Amino acid sequence: MLSVENLTKQYGDLAAVDDIGFAAGQGKIFGLLGPNGAGKSTTINCISGLLPPTSGTISIAGFDIVRNGRKAKASLGVVPQELALYEDLPALENLYYWGKAYGLRGADLESRVRDVLGYIGLADRARDLPKTFSGGMKRRLNFGCGIVHKPKVLLLDEPTVGVDPQSRQRLFEMVEAERDAGACVLYTTHYMEEAERLCDSLAIIDHGKLIAEGTVAELKAQLGARDVLQLNGEFSSGLGAAVVARGIGDLEVLSENDNSLTLTMTAASQYLPAIFESISGAGGVVRETNLRSPNLETLFLLLTGKELRE
Ligand SMILES: Nc1ncnc2c1ncn2[C@@H]1O[C@H](COP(=O)(O)OP(=O)(O)O)[C@@H](O)[C@H]1O
Ligand SMILES: [Mg+2]
Known part of the structure; x- marks a missing residue:
């Protein structure tokens, strides 16, 4: 049509x-x-x-x-x-x-x-x-x-x-x-x-x-079962890499700057303590946490986050 x-x-x-x-x-x-x-x-x-x-x-x-x-x-x-x-x-x-x-x-x-x-x-x-x-x-x-x-x-x-x-x-x-x-x-x-x-x-x-x-189902399948974890606070440069280096699950950084860190991984809720520990270990301070299960919004973040990171 x-x-x-x-x-x-x-x-x-x-x-x-x-x-x-x-x-x-x-x-x-x-x-x-x-x-x-x-x-x-x-x-x-x-x-x-x-x-x-x-x-x-x-x-x-x-x-x-x-x-x-x-x-x-x-x-x-x-x-x-x-x-x-x-x-x-x-x-x-x-x-x-x-x-x-x-x-x-x-x-x-x-x-x-x-x-x-x-x-x-x-x-x-x-x-x-x-x-x-x-x-x-x-x-x-x-x-x-x-x-x-x-x-x-x-x-x-x-x-x-x-x-x-x-x-x-x-x-x-x-x-x-x-x-x-x-x-x-x-x-x-x-x-x-x-x-x-x-x-x-x-x-x-x-x-x-x-x-x-x-x-919608196909797009969600493209995302897999990965959650998106958005953190606000104080983060130094290179903190994302330091957290990933700890080898927590299949954790990946979508985007980061001094005040926000966006991570994606499967079953993120199980790994929250490990993630917080590695952030504070690397000198970061988390003030706000937002955990989102896979939906179109997280798919968009995932897709454009990759572009933004360059
Ligand atoms: N008449 C125009 N002249 C120059 N740039 C334009 C004009 N109309 C829209 N744009 C630009 O084209 C892009 C797409 O705009 P638009 O289609 O209105 O986006 P959306 O509807 O998704 O918000 C934007 O970068 C906008 O600034
Ligand atoms: Mg418009």
């Missing part, structure tokens, strides 16, 4: 998106997970036809977004990261606007706008202006504007940023409902737990590059 091949977007010398590719199917949620600046919005904006790719191919429901933009866009719904609302038009009118933009008219438009208003939980606020809404209500309306025409491919760019827990939950349910209705959903986020909860499969991106891809 959505296919991206060898996509690159260059801003001068910066490759905001650097040769990435993935495919997402009908009735599935595909995640794009990465920190701020990873290239998620740039990717979404290329797919939606807002930005011309420097190179690469994007096809939506079989149509190339560059060569056959009109047909490709007809299947597309976009919920942008920056709210795209007319703050001085009632919620209802915002939905009418986007419905008309996608070709809905007459009774179809009327009934669909009513349905969406109920669905996004704003039926009783239909005549109110978005500028009087909370952040979560604005996000829900923004979402409604993206789905009013029942798109086959739905692009969601960090839809839960800045929303209250209740609206977040509601948004998750709405994304799942779109999937269940058969949409192909592309969901970007920098929240690992959202990707884990929602996505059938996902790609992890950093600095414009795709660094891992698969289902």
Whole structure:
């Protein structure tokens, strides 16, 4: 339903998106997970036809977004990261606007706008202006504007940023409902737990590059059973190497500086006393400990930690 091949977007010398590719199917949620600046919005904006790719191919429901933009866009719904609302038009009118933009008219438009208003939980606020809404209500309306025409491919760019827990939950349910209705959903986020909860499969991106891809289970398997142990305190340079030299299990250093030390190893909790002992033996002071079992967040740390270490 959505296919991206060898996509690159260059801003001068910066490759905001650097040769990435993935495919997402009908009735599935595909995640794009990465920190701020990873290239998620740039990717979404290329797919939606807002930005011309420097190179690469994007096809939506079989149509190339560059060569056959009109047909490709007809299947597309976009919920942008920056709210795209007319703050001085009632919620209802915002939905009418986007419905008309996608070709809905007459009774179809009327009934669909009513349905969406109920669905996004704003039926009783239909005549109110978005500028009087909370952040979560604005996000829900923004979402409604993206789905009013029942798109086959739905692009969601960090839809839960800045929303209250209740609206977040509601948004998750709405994304799942779109999937269940058969949409192909592309969901970007920098929240690992959202990707884990929602996505059938996902790609992890950093600095414009795709660094891992698969289902959540496949990605976790890639990590193995290794925990991540993050320590804050006072550490001298070379301390990580001194701790590793003690030969504690399969311990490895992911990153280190004067105030933090990130370690990874299998079954770390069993080795905590040995680790602390070797750190204090090497002159380090631990003030804070954070032990995390394998999840997408620790996988990201593992993957990017290696890059950071250089
Ligand atoms: N219009 C632009 N001109 C120059 N650089 C840009 C522009 N838009 C984004 N970038 C850069 O491209 C990179 C990726 O940005 P973006 O796609 O917005 O990341 P994300 O959405 O993952 O936070 C960042 O380094 C950002 O500063
Ligand atoms: Mg972004």
